[in-house]
Amino acid sequence: MxxxxxxxxxxxxxxxxxxxxxxxxxxxxxxxxxxxxxxxxxxxxxxxxxxxxxxxxxxxxxxxxxxxxxRNVKPLWSRYGTKLGIMLGGLDMWANTLMPFLKHTLKHLKPDFATLKHADKAKPIEYPKPDNELTFDILSSVFLSGTNHAEDQPVHLKLGDPAIPIQDNLPEYAEPAQRYCPAQVYEVIEEGGEKRFQINAQNCVHCKTCDIKDPAQNINWVPPEGGDGPTYANM
Known part of the structure; x- marks a missing residue:
């Protein structure tokens, strides 16, 4: 630490x-x-x-x-799913509270990015349109975060290999960055019959999900120039 x-x-x-x-x-x-x-x-x-x-x-x-x-609650949840995992986690918490001398510590079986399913094994989710009362579109929510990055600053989301998003992630996982990012930073754009990976770094709310979840571990989040980002005090 x-x-x-x-x-x-x-x-x-x-x-x-x-x-x-x-x-x-x-x-x-x-x-x-x-x-x-x-x-x-x-x-x-x-x-x-x-x-x-x-x-x-x-x-x-x-x-x-x-x-x-x-300490073992989340590993149990990850191993056995929501229902059984939560039940076992509660039992483990109870046992550790009554018997603090227990020293067993479970670990996650694999990193989070390795849990993604291939696109052909996953069912697409059709979300209803925002009603602007209880649910809102992504960009409106990003606006409320007050996030801001100077347009001429270097992009703080670095790709190890710029070819991987379209070459590997798109056919295997339907490029998951389009969905796990909560701020619509990543898009696959088609122009002239060719697809390209677009990074809208201005939208970034600094959650670092992409750094953790990218299946190829190809995205590296670095601190942006000048400390730009969300207005945390107002969130």
């Missing part, structure tokens, strides 16, 4: 309690633990090293007490 010159806190470190859908409290606790570690380091006139005390505070403090009993 630490490295020379920095540390991972809050959601960046994965401190969300999944079954309780809570994470703000652990984000604040991690900030407090990091601040205490920084204060101690300054008091000892240390520099150019790692805040190892921060990780120790996380692993022995309230964050660990909150997350340890629920």
């Amino acid at each position: 630490t490295f020379p010159g920095g540390a991972l806190l809050g959601c960046a470190a994965g401190f969300m309690n999944v079954p309780r859908i809570k994470g703000s409290h652990n984000a604040m606790l991690s900030g407090m633990a990091a601040a205490e570690a920084v204060f101690d380091a300054i008091g000892e006139e240390r520099s150019h090293d790692e805040l190892t005390a921060y990780e120790e505070k996380v692993r022995t403090g309230d964050i660990a007490k909150d997350l340890t009993p629920v």
Whole structure:
């Protein structure tokens, strides 16, 4: 969780309690633990090293007490599906709460991007048109996020191989970036009988789903120039 010159806190470190859908409290606790570690380091006139005390505070403090009993819930959900997975996850939480000495920790069997089905094995979903009362179109929702990127800045969504989206992802997965992106950043455009992959980086709301979910692991999200992006304070 630490490295020379920095540390991972809050959601960046994965401190969300999944079954309780809570994470703000652990984000604040991690900030407090990091601040205490920084204060101690300054008091000892240390520099150019790692805040190892921060990780120790996380692993022995309230964050660990909150997350340890629920550590197996998401792996069970991923392995056995929604219904059975949630039942087994609840049983595991109950067992870990009553018997905290249990040390078994499950891991995901495969990374998230490897769970995608091929297009010929998936049934297309026909979504109803937005009614503008309870449901809204994507671009209207993107507008409400206040996201903004200077039009002349370098695109912060990098493709390892620009040919992969059309050459591999389109025939195998119907190019899933068109669907898993919540901001309509990615499109497959047909011009003159040729298809091309278009990146509307201006729309990006910085969820990093593409970086995680792309089946070829070909998309790399990097921080945009000048710190542009959504207006988080208004979201």
